Amino acid sequence: MSSKRDALLKSAKKLLWERGFEATSPRDIQDASGAGQGSFYHHFDGKLDLAATALEEVSIEMCELASELLDETVGGLDRVERFLVQQRDGSKGCRLGRFAMEASISEAKLRGPIDAYFRHLETLLVEALADAQRKGQLADDLMPADLAQMIIATVQGGFVLSRARRDKDAINRSGAAAMALLRRATKTR
Amino acid sequence: MSSKRDALLKSAKKLLWERGFEATSPRDIQDASGAGQGSFYHHFDGKLDLAATALEEVSIEMCELASELLDETVGGLDRVERFLVQQRDGSKGCRLGRFAMEASISEAKLRGPIDAYFRHLETLLVEALADAQRKGQLADDLMPADLAQMIIATVQGGFVLSRARRDKDAINRSGAAAMALLRRATKTR
DNA sequence: GTCTATAACGTGATAGAC
DNA sequence: GTCTATCACGTTATAGAC
DSSP, X not given: OOHHHHHHHHHHHHHHHHHOSTTXXXXXXXXXXXXXXXXXXXXXXXXXXXXXXXXXXXXXXXXHHHHHHXXXXXXXXXXXXXXXXXXXXXXXXXXXXXXXXXXXGGSHHHHHHHHHHHHHHHHHHHHHHHXXXXXXXXXXXXXXXXXXXXXXXXXXXXXXXXXXXXOTTHXXXXXXXXXXXXXXXXXXX | OOHHHXXXXXXXXXXXXXXXXXXXXXXXXXXXXXXXXXXXXXXXXXXXXXXXXXXXXHHHHHHHHHHHHTOTTSOHHHHHHHHHTOOOOTTSOOTTGGGTTSGGGGSHHHHHHHHHHHHHHHHHHHHHHHHHHHTTSSOTTSOHHHHXXXXXXXXXXXXXXXXXXXXXXXXXXXXXXXXXXXXXXXXXX
C-alpha cells in the first residue's frame, strides 16, 4: 500500500486538470506530492505512464458521474437536462476533453481513457434521447446519435468559449440554450 | 519589404495551428521559415510577440471569412446554416479556439485576437438569428445571444470531439444536428 | 521503496560579426 | 537585416546510495 504512489497519482490528476499534459513536468508532480525522483520512476515508467494511469482513473470517475446524472430512473429529456444544465466552472476545462488539442493526444495511452469517456457519454445520451422519443417528448425523425454528439460538443465547446472569453458562465448559457431547443423539438402537429 | 519577417509569420501561423503555442519553439519556426536566430529576434521581441502578431492576422482572416459566410444578402436561418454546416476538418482544430486550454491563454496579447474573433462571430450570429425571428423562422421567445453562444460552442466542441474520437466528421454531424434543432424551433402553433 | 546527484537534451534568449 | 556562436535554464530520465 505505497502512499507515495497514491500521492503522485493524486497530484498528477490535479496538475493535469489545471495545466494539461505538456505543461506539467514530472518535477512539478514530485514537488506537489512530496515524493522524490526515485519514487516517481520506481512506480511509473515515466511521465506518459503516470499521466495515462491518472487519466484512466479520471475517466472512470467521470463515467460514474455521468451514469448518475443520466440515471434511468428519471425519464427521457429530464435526464438529458440534468446532464446539460449541470452548473460547470468554465474557467477550468473538462478533466478529459481539455487534452484533445494537445499533440500528445496522438499517444494511444492518453487518448484511450478520453475516448472511452466520450463513448460512454454518447451511449447514455442516445438511450435517454430514444427514451424521450418513446415518451413522445422528442420528434421521431431526429437522430439520437447525432443529437448526442451535438450535446457533448455543446458542453466541450462551452468550456472553450468560457476560457477564451473569460466568461465562466458562457458554458452554462450554451447548455441552457441547447436544452431550450431540445424541449421545442417535439412532434410537430 | 522584409521577406524573412513574412516567412517567419507564415511559418508561425502554420505551426501554431498544427501544434499550439506551447509545443511550438522559436527554433521550429526558424527552421520551417528558413530564417535564422538573428532575423527572429530582430523582427520580433520574442516568441510571445511573434505568436501574438500571427494570431492577430489569423483573427482578421477568420473574421473576414465569417463575415462572408454570414453575409446579410442571405436571409436569417439560411445564413446560420451556411456557417454551421460548412464542412470542417475535425482532425485539425480551430485556428483560434485551439489555444483556449493552454496556460498561455492568460497572456492578454494572445487572448485578444481570439476573444475578438468570438465576439465578432457572436455579433454576426445574433443579427442573423434576430433576422430569422423577424421573418418568422424562429420562435420569438428564444434568446439570440444564448443561441449564438450555443452555435459557436457546437463548432468548437465538435473539434474537440473529432480529435478525441479520431472521427474527423463528428464535428460536421454535430453541426447538422444543431441546425436540425434550429429549423424546428419555429413559432409553435 | 525512497532518496539525492547528475546526465543529455531542448528551450527561449543574447552577443557580436558581417 | 541576417548570420552563427553561445548562454542559462528547465525538462525527462538514469545511477546508485540508503
